[in-house]
Amino acid sequence: MRPLTYSRARDVDDALALVAAGPDSAFLAGGTTEVDLLRAGVSRSGHLVDINDLPLTAVEDRPDGGLHIGALARMNDVARAPGVVHRFPAISRALLQGASEQLRNMASLGGNLCQRTRCPYLRDGVSACNKREPGTGCAALDGPNRGHAVLGTSDHCIATHPSDVAVALVAFDAVVHTVGAAGARAIAADDFFLLPGETPEIEHPIGRDELIVGIDVPGTPIARNSVYLKFRDRQSYEFALVSVAAAIEVDAGIVTDVRLALGGVGTKPWRAWRAEAALVGGPATEAAFRRAAAVELADAVGREQNAFKIELAQRAAVRGLNQSLKGIRS
Ligand SMILES: Cc1cc2nc3c(=O)[nH]c(=O)nc-3n(C[C@H](O)[C@H](O)[C@H](O)COP(=O)(O)OP(=O)(O)OC[C@H]3O[C@@H](n4cnc5c(N)ncnc54)[C@H](O)[C@@H]3O)c2cc1C
Incomplete structure (x- = not known):
């Protein structure tokens, strides 16, 4: 012991x-x-x-239409705050589709961002896992890997990032605020999650002794039409096989702004930058959504059991964009 x-x-x-x-x-x-x-x-x-x-539990509306979320705000409190529900429905929906009612009452937003992967090889304590014991290998490469990542993988790790809310936070350019011995830092949420590369044991750009104090989400009107869809083996108390945070703005049939991020498929919450770039300025049609999703998944690497995620992620992205366009929340 x-x-x-x-x-x-x-x-x-x-x-x-x-x-x-x-x-x-x-x-x-x-x-x-x-x-x-x-x-x-x-x-x-x-x-x-x-x-x-620590006094870090606030969930506050910012004057610019954004949010400030204290690192110790509980998942349920954030999900049900009126400013989150109305200004960022995707953040609220992502939180409510995670874990269970009891867990959401305990779990904080800072802890959620720092949670470890659910990869069974990390958690069983004995399998080869470069995240747990650097240099031991990655048992998922040739073992059962149905739940593993297809984007952002390396020869050293193919574990997915498990957070739902991180997907929505990345989609809306959230900023993670920390304090440590060297002072305060503001880190873009997209940069807060590191690709595994050759060092999968290093998951975040913060030190062990650096404290997350809060998360800011800038105001943006497009977020009001946002959706979060989660596809999983059972409808509750389950991590995502694929999830999507999506929001789209259209003027006269042309896409003027779009946010798209994927969960369950990447080694980090996956902002679909390439799909977004492909969509802006073009027609807001299902065919265009499908082409953009294909662009995003073009470099995906499927393995024996998880290749289905490549098609599922594209369909999820198309559905998310369609639902945001039509104002269907979930
Ligand atoms: C059965 C089960 C099902 C789950 N399902 C889902 C799901 O579907 N979707 C989902 O997104 N999540 C899910 N989760 C994960 C859950 O959301 C996280 O466990 C939770 O958010 C972690 O928050 P916590 O406050 O309990 O963190 P802790 O367990 O207290 O901490 C987690 C890590 O973060 C560090 N940490 C905590 N706070 C800070 C801070 N302020 N600054 C720096 N480091 C910090 C800790 O040192 C630790 O390393 C599930 C968890 C369980 C157990």
């Missing part, structure tokens, strides 16, 4: 000092990921710094 100690931070400075004091310290928010991984022997944390007394 490994020893585990616990302390409760009084404020942000206290949290930073406590976590910096131990080489194996980690922040504890809702604990719905960290405690699971400790039990499984995947997390090697030896000291937990509980941050739940």
